[in-house]
Amino acid sequence: xxxxxxxxLMNLALCLxxxxxxxxxxxxxxxxxxxxxxFGQGQYRPEPDAADESFNRMFERDKDDLRELGMVIETVxxxxxxxxxxxxxxxxxxxxxxxxxxxxxxxxxxAKVWQHAxxxxxASGALQKLRAGxxxxxxxxxxxxxxxxxxxxxxxxxxxxxxxxxxxxxxPVVFDYRKSNSxxxxxxxxxxxxxxxxxxxxxLAGYDRDRSAERVFRLSRITGKxxxxxxxxxxxxxxxxxVRETVAAWAGELTDRTARIRLRTGAGYPLxxxxxxxxxxxxxxxxxxxxxxxxxxxxxxxxxGPDVVVLEPAELRADVIDRLRAVAxx
Numbered sequence: 449x450x451x452x453x454x455x456x457l458m459n460l461a462l463c464l465x466x467x468x469x470x471x472x473x474x475x476x477x478x479x480x481x482x483x484x485x486x487f488g489q490g491q492y493r494p495e496p497d498a499a500d501e502s503f504n505r506m507f508e509r510d511k512d513d514l515r516e517l518g519m520v521i522e523t524v525x526x527x528x529x530x531x532x533x534x535x536x537x538x539x540x541x542x543x544x545x546x547x548x549x550x551x552x553x554x555x556x557x558x559a560k561v562w563q564h565a566x567x568x569x570x571a572s573g574a575l576q577k578l579r580a581g582x583x584x585x586x587x588x589x590x591x592x593x594x595x596x597x598x599x600x601x602x603x604x605x606x607x608x609x610x611x612x613x614x615x616x617x618x619x620p621v622v623f624d625y626r627k628s629n630s631x632x633x634x635x636x637x638x639x640x641x642x643x644x645x646x647x648x649x650x651x652l653a654g655y656d657r658d659r660s661a662e663r664v665f666r667l668s669r670i671t672g673k674x675x676x677x678x679x680x681x682x683x684x685x686x687x688x689x690x691v692r693e694t695v696a697a698w699a700g701e702l703t704d705r706t707a708r709i710r711l712r713t714g715a716g717y718p719l720x721x722x723x724x725x726x727x728x729x730x731x732x733x734x735x736x737x738x739x740x741x742x743x744x745x746x747x748x749x750x751x752x753g754p755d756v757v758v759l760e761p762a763e764l765r766a767d768v769i770d771r772l773r774a775v776a777x778x
Contacts, residue, residue: 456482460510461519465540470524470532477503603650605667608643610674611652615640618685620657620677626669633671638663639681644691653691655683662686664694707741708759710734715755746771 459480463471477483487503511533515521520539524532547555603609607623614621621640624633639655649666656663711719713733720726723737736759739745746767749756758765 451482451485456480457510457513461514461535464514464519464521464533464535465537467534470522470526470534472530472532473504473507476507476533483507605650605670607652607667607670607674608650610676611640611667612643614674614676615643615652618681619679620681621674622677623674624671625665626671636663636665637677638665639683641685642689642691643667646692651691653689653694655681657682664691705741706738707745707761707764709737709739709749710757710759711737711752712755716752719749719752719756750775 459482460476463476463479471479477487483503483506486506487499511521519535521533521535522539524534526532611621613619619640620637622635622637625636626633637657638652639657640652641654643650643652645651649668652665652667654663654665655661706724709719710729710731711734713735719737719739722739724740725738727736728734729736734757741761741764746764749758749764749768750771756768758768
């Protein structure tokens with residue numbers, strides 16, 4: 449029965465770590481069970497046959513895979529011109545994990561934040577490795593350890609996992625996206641840069657190929673499946689991706705623009721929480737509020753129905769009236 453690739457790579461890594469001198473391909477072929485099973489002992493032949501060529505290709509792939517995983521493999525040429533390989537232990541050993549209890553507690557708390565299955569498993573495995581390396585336990589929650597109240601970051605959107613992998617692998621994607629002011633989703637071709645959670649919502653920042661510009665997308669508005677579209681980005685990824693700042697600006701939280709509204713007394717508490725100023729209106733039973741004016745404010749105000757009247761600016765008032773008329777016709 450063929451030996452699994454993971455076992456083959458592990459045996460190759462152990463063999464390279466255990467040797468005191470460089471080992472040639474021929475020696476490795478005769479020492480590792482998976483190679484012996486597939487290609488035999490590898491006797492020297494002046495002219496390589498098909499088995500030799502197949503072994504060479506497999507060995508080169510295995511060596512590249514180990515290097516991709518972070519293993520330092522040296523290539524050494526002997527005096528007689530034969531090439532050998534070894535992995536020195538001092539170059540493949542991480543320094544001791546030096547964390548104080550507070551740092552350990554912070555890492556433990558961060559690992560417990562994730563509820564998403566893929567990330568939960570990765571976080572748990574990372575903690576186990578750190579503890580095996582000497583990381584101190586977080587201790588009692590009342591003595592600098594984890595709090596009894598543990599935060600959670602949910603990732604319920606189906607688009608989260610494929611987009612997370614696409615960001616990691618730098619793969620362009622296409623998905624159908626429904627804008628806040630349009631009920632019909634439209635396809636978007638995006639080079640994904642970064643995912644970030646802001647106020648309970650996940651957002652994707654990336655380069656929108658159709659619009660040739662940076663865009664931010666809310667995952668809850670992605671409909672259908674996220675599909676990969678080839679490899680390679682056409683736009684340069686910025687050193688710093690400002691997802692939260694972009695969303696906050698669109699929401700009116702990082703802008704100097706304001707709107708003035710009349711709000712029925714005792715209603716619209718979310719609007720009151722964002723108000724920059726509030727006072728009683730001349731008309732009894734109403735208050736006047738000044739609130740930040742950003743992207744999507746018209747759609748939000750419509751949700752409060754007859755409890756809100758837009759006083760200014762004129763374009764916001766017109767947008768709200770248009771939306772209300774569309775609702776009345778529907």
